[in-house]
Amino acid sequence: MLETTSVERKGKKKDILSDIYSSLNNIEADKLEDGKEEIAIEKSNVLMIGPTGTGKTLMARTLARILDVPFASTDATSYTQAGYVGDDVENCVLRLLQAADYDVNRTEIGIIHIDEIDKLARRGGGEAGSWGARDVGGEGVQQALLRLLEGTILTLSAKPQAMVTSGYTSTSSSSTPSTRDTPNRGPRADGSTLINAAYEPPGWDPNNPMNRSTTGGKKGVREGLPGFSGGSGLGSKGDTFMVDTSNILFILSGAFVGLESIVSSRLGKGSMGFGAPLPASPxxxxxxxxxxxxxxxxxxxxxxxxxxxxxxxxxxxxHPLSVADMVRILVEPRNALIKQYIAMFEKYGSELRFTHNALEVIAKEGLERGGGARGLRGVLEELLVDAMFEVPGSSVRYCLITGPVARREEPALYFSRGQKHLFSQAAEQDDKPIVSSGTHVGEVDDEVEEVPKLRAVG
Structure with a gap:
């Protein structure tokens, strides 16, 4: 099922799937038969290392959706050591609790994904430490995550949702004493009785700060302070939950830019003679x-x-994505970009088609832009901006994107309702290599009949 939402990453799914399967089996450890010694199976947290745009977050989210377990994804750059400005590391468990709809049992079998974990590296790097200063956003966060990764019981407080109370409105300066002191009662069309909103019930003391919290006027001095309930009888701290992180699987990921040079220098250090491994050049x-x-x-x-x-x-x-991987990302996943734009043009009343040559050109351009698969949407937006403006409301029934169109050598090919055979013929000619006497594979023969094209009008 994972292939329908993400492209296979050369066996890396096997590592993550086996770890998640072992983590879920740990929950059934207390259901062993009588007479057998109970063996606790500990979880194995995962660290994924790869360039940006290779699908690290998508893989973790897809696995959680397939396994039907709660999932929370956070960014490590917002975490700081306890006592400093920023988010505490316990907030990732709180987000998982919210994703589980405050069900503690489901929370304890969930998956937490923390991205940009490489940003938590020591500022000094390696054994040099943090240059003698306290690293509250790097090494301090690593130390705070130790007990969560190992397994501990956290006490989390979830604040209640804000309650909207409809109180009495303050009286205006134009009100007369009779209207302020006497309730305005009268029958309404539906048979109910109308009471003046400015009427104050007996015993109402506007100088009492406990009563001011329900009015729309001046608030009391203590209102808004921690622990002040405003006379409503409800605490401001909310409910308390005890969550055990022993079975919560943590998947950490990061790009780790510059790590390959460290690996190359270690593998090539002290190498001499024939057949010795040489360090990779920068x-x-x-x-x-x-x-x-x-x-x-x-x-x-x-x-x-x-x-x-x-x-x-x-x-x-x-590993970084190749051109073949980028082409598969364009067409194979369930919510692939090509499928999204095809569905968009169907709403316009037109059929959109990409040839294989066009997909390769788009994949190469997206790969040259950097950022992995994230650059593909920008390439498609620039390529289809004119078609998305001209096709809606026009007589165009078929829209074809070929290799020359993807290379910006010519505009998109439009065909009317009765030109479906020309539409299919043009798509086949772009995908089929044309070979004739004196030409090479991929070169276009001048004697090939040009396919009639239609430009959108109106």
């Missing part, structure tokens, strides 16, 4: 660096403390 692309040799010592050199790495036993590396 100009070598990241995809050619052997990230399979990644070790925890490399991450410690990058800036993660050993105690933090010890609670992340599974290291999963994602």
């Amino acid at each position: 100009a070598t692309p990241r995809s050619t660096v052997a990230m399979k040799g990644l070790a925890t010592t490399d991450l410690a050199t990058y800036g993660l403390i050993p105690e933090f790495l010890g609670r992340l036993p599974v290291l999963s590396t994602l």
Whole structure:
């Protein structure tokens, strides 16, 4: 089922799926048969390392949806050490509790994804520490996450929702004493009795701060202070929940820019003679660096403390996307970008089609922009901006995007309602390599008949 929502990442799903399966089996550990010794199976948290746009967050979210467990995704850059301005690390468990609709039992089997975990590296890096200063947003957050990753019982307080109370409105200066002191009662069309909103009930003391909280006028001095309930009898702290994080699976991810140079320097250090491994040059692309040799010592050199790495036993590396991966991302997932734009043009009353050559051109341009799969939407928006403006309300029934169109060499091809055979013929000619005497594969012969085109009018 995972292939319908995300593109397979060369076996990395096997690592994450096996860890999640073991984590869910730990919940059934107390249901062993009588006479057997109970063995607690501990969870294995996951650290995913890969460039941006390779689907780290999408993979974790998709797995949680397939397994029907609560899921919460947070950003590590907003966390700080306790006592400083910023979010505490316990907020990630609170978000998971909210995603589970405050069901503690479902919360304790959920998945928490923390992205940008590489931003928590020590400012000094490696054994140098943090240059003698307190690193409240880096090493301090790593130390605060230790007990959550290991498993602890947290006491979380969920604030109640704001209650809207309809109180009495203040009287205006134009009101007469008779209207302020006497209730205005009278029959209404529906048979009910109308009472003047400015009428104050007997015993109402406007100087009492306990009564001012329900009026729309001046508020009391103590109102708004912590622990002040405003006379409503309800506490401001809300409900308290006890959540055990022992079975909550933590999936951490980050780009870790510059980690490949650390791995290359370690593998190529002290190499001499024939057949010795040589360190990769700085100009070598990241995809050619052997990230399979990644070790925890490399991450410690990058800036993660050993105690933090010890609670992340599974290291999963994602390589950069290739052109073939980008083409699959465009067409294969359930909510693929090509499917989205095809559905959009169906609402316009037109059929949109992309040739395989056009998909390759779009994938190459998106890959050159950087950012992984996130750059594909920008390429498609620039490519289809004219078509999305001209097709709605026109006589265009078919819209074709070919390789030359994707390369901005010509505008999109439009066909009217009776030109479906020309529409299909043009799509086949763009995908089929044309070979003739004196031409090479991929070169267009001048003798090929040009397909009639139609431009949108109106």
